[in-house]
Amino acid sequence: MERNIDNQLEELKKLMLEMGGYVEKALATAMEGLFKQDLNLLTSVHSIEKNVNEMQLKIDNACLNVLAKQGPVAKDLRLILSMIKMNTDLERMGDQCVNMAYIGKDMVGRGQNVNFSDIEKMSLSARAMVKGALDCFVRLDSAAAEKILKMDDDVDELKNHVVKTSIAMIKQNPNLTESCLDLILIARNLERLGDHATNIAEDVIFAFTGKDIRHGGS
């Protein structure tokens, strides 16, 4: 016979993935809106993110209930704690998509011709990291989680490149200061998104192996 807690954990995982789906959609929409300089797409990011926020409250509440009513231990308890943390990470990722959408709107308003090629590369990597982190969580795959940790380095390197080229561009043409600053801020938001995907991967590793690899733990 199945344990009651197994059903509740399955239910929680489904909520978590639903929330992750909204984050993926918010990110894809923010990036498409940015690259196409499309105000409607950029505006819609905010309403997608509302779903993320609603899911956050729902999931926290559901975790609290399982803890209070089931008194889980060992792997079950670790899984719930990981989901509480993932929940915070996914919510922050939603915020970052909204930040980028706001920046994107400023850029549309300014109407300057900006080269997004590095940001496009970064966004592909960041999206792969988010997808990868959610996949790890579904498949309970700690090897896949370790891959995510490595991908984070690429995103950081691309961000450094964006900062460097943006500074050079400002010095060449100070009228582009705001637009170049916006590129830097978008790059930093994508970098932070990658960091949150990394946090999720670390949480997955902890939940399924009990190994805490944060702060250089092996």
Added chain:
Amino acid sequence: MERNIDNQLEELKKLMLEMGGYVEKALATAMEGLFKQDLNLLTSVHSIEKNVNEMQLKIDNACLNVLAKQGPVAKDLRLILSMIKMNTDLERMGDQCVNMAYIGKDMVGRGQNVNFSDIEKMSLSARAMVKGALDCFVRLDSAAAEKILKMDDDVDELKNHVVKTSIAMIKQNPNLTESCLDLILIARNLERLGDHATNIAEDVIFAFTGKDIRHGGS
């Protein structure tokens, strides 16, 4: 007779405050190092932050133990969940202090004469917010927590001012681009520190009243 869980919760609160003390020290040191352009102080932020990271692992582990062994419910359970979240916030605040110390070192290396007056104002507000958030937690004071939420607006306004004046300065003298960008990044780190203090205040309100005021909940 005192309940065993009360002692464990008191122990956990002490750890939390010890961690908070390291964050306050990291922030004060990063700011002093920045304003005095003192490489030794800036370098020492990293070792202070190591304590923050160690505390994070210790507290997560202690929370896991209380949950597994005591099966807390209601207010006790909410308190532990709040501490798990506070733990994440404080750790991120430590990271932000390290970020600012790195930026400060770049600025020392560059040796340009930079006006820190707005950053000094921001840092006073951010420090007050961090201290306030920890005080709320000690005194279990949800009215004080609500004050923190209001202080966050001042920090955001100061950040906008830093961004505006830095952009104007870049346009006036593009040779200052890197230094002005560094001011903007420091302002953003201080803004994020304020956001984490706000998160802690929200968690305190949730733990002691059961009210979830995130995302516009009243």
